[in-house]
Amino acid sequence: MTAARRRRWRRGAAGVLAAATVLTLSGCGGDSTGGRVTLRMVAADYGDSKANSSQKYWDRLVEDFESEHEGIEVDVTVLDWADVDKEVAEMADRGEAPDIAQIGAYADYAAEGKLYSADQLLSIPAQADFLPGLAQAGEVHRTQYGLPFAASTRLLFYNKTLFEKAGVTGPPRSWEELRQAARALEDAGVKTPYALPLGPEEAQAETMMWMLGGGGGYTDNINSYVIDSPENVRTFEWLRDEFVGEGLTGTDPGGLNRQEAFDAFARGEVGMLNGHPTLMRQAEQGGVKYGMAPLPGREGESEVAMGVADWLMAFKENGHRKQVGTFLDFVYGEENVRDFSERYDLLPVTNSASEAMRADEGNEHLWDFLDQLPAADFYPSDKTSWAQVSRDVKAKAGSLVRDGADPAGVLSEIQRDAARAETAVR
CATH class of the missing domain: 3.40.190.10 (Periplasmic binding protein-like II)
Known part of the structure; x- marks a missing residue:
């Protein structure tokens, strides 16, 4: 997918995004396997200006992913934090959920049976790499549905x-x-x-x-x-x-x-x-x-200490479990997790990236925050x-x-x- 084509599904008014979703999201449940698949993702913006918008991170990551996975395209729309949770909720209520959402809460969607569990999506090494406290915070009734994406302490x-x-x-x-x-x-x-x-x-x-x-x-x-x-x-x-x-x-x-x-x-x-x-x-x-x-x-x-985690989740609605899992395994590669964390001075959610950042003196400014993370108290995000x-x-x-x-x-x-x-x- 070209950059120009990807930009057609970008930030904008709720009505415009809704219309684009109706036209582009594929239909029903099951596990789509034939032909080319386009995954739709909605993500939050961690930048404080256009110059460092999260759109740039996702565009680079998607370009790298698509170059290695010819049959899967990924279209990412980045929205402000003020809008993203509400927008995804409205999309889900209309029956037009994206394949992947990166927002602030997951448990209500899990309780409604709308999400794939982590073990349905990720390889065993990728799932095992999450920091234990964050993986547990992503569980509803002892099953992990929320995939931690970014973390911070205070x-x-x-x-x-x-x-x-x-x-x-x-x-x-x-x-x-x-x-x-x-x-x-x-x-x-x-x-x-x-x-x-x-x-x-x-x-x-x-x-x-x-x-x-x-x-x-x-x-x-x-x-x-x-x-x-x-x-x-x-x-x-x-x-x-x-x-x-x-x-x-x-x-x-x-x-x-x-x-x-x-x-x-x-x-x-x-x-x-x-x-x-x-x-x-x-x-x-x-x-x-x-x-x-x-x-x-x-x-x-x-x-x-208080810890905060933001979440990735995958909706069942479009039946792209296999393709979503392939993309998320790529997202959670050590290099990509570390790149995002260093870009926005956030804390990595995986053991491998945490260890790498803790060993890098260039990240010394984050060490005090990193040291707090394993024992931090998180929001009760697992409560629906x-x-x-x-x-x-x-x-x-x-x-x-x-x-x-x-x-x-x-x-x-x-x-x-x-x-x-x-x-x-x-």
Whole structure:
């Protein structure tokens, strides 16, 4: 397939993509084996500009794959994160699912019987190469449907120049030290002492980091929702009263999205924030002299790191199991996994690529993040209700910390909705 032809199925309005899907996706179930096959894939964009769009990565990878596999063509459409989950959901609801989707959640599709399992797709070496914690996070009822594609952990980023200006000598290790550092930054005239992005873009991540730091989390050790646990309630009461209420976040957290916070840090306007590896490059491009440290917890450094994984999944609808498996074995080759991870400063999801990056001093800036990954806590992505719960958290997280907020009431409402969603999908 030529590059010009491939570009015909690119990003655009939902209606245009829907029309293209109707015209190009092949029909029914089964395992298509005859003739040439064109696989349709929808993927998320990890770039922050056209210059480093993920489309370039996929175009290069597909070109290499097609040169080695004459009977299989792959057409990849890359969409912004703001659109991609919704777009794939609408395609699946219309009965027009792509062969492959690279998005944020998989379990609801698995519960509906729409996905191939990992062992139906991948060779044994490819499946065995996933990091164990990530492979387990991709399971529903002990069968893996979600294929981890990219991962990250979080560290506290701080602006060394602003710290020096405020007389702060090192990164905070506890919430009280964090509050004191933020107060010193505010007194020194820093616009945003601490950026707390609880806006809808990625509030579920910021929320989980604070829950873990306070000894709580979304689920307990038997994977039941405990969103309104006493530990979580105390966490957001502290944020409301001791942090946001003291004016240490510079703006209403509920109106601040993650990318906006990252952009402000890269402009030198933010003293501290929780960040993932891609913030390093953005901060360097902005000329910000920054440091990184483990996330503070209630009494000291947070005992549990948060990990995030994005997922690949293969829909049964078009009956291209064999061809999809061939392509995915290629996608998960060590060189390709490492290329994507290094391109976007993300963490590889396979043992082979992780070991290679850990041994390469050129990736030393990622080592602290890599070291956290094996023992990190992940979203409860294996729960078929998680997609809905995540949407609820994104919508309501900002209201947890506003003046006069009732964290116990808000968290109880989210917990009740989560319990209903979990019951409904069983």
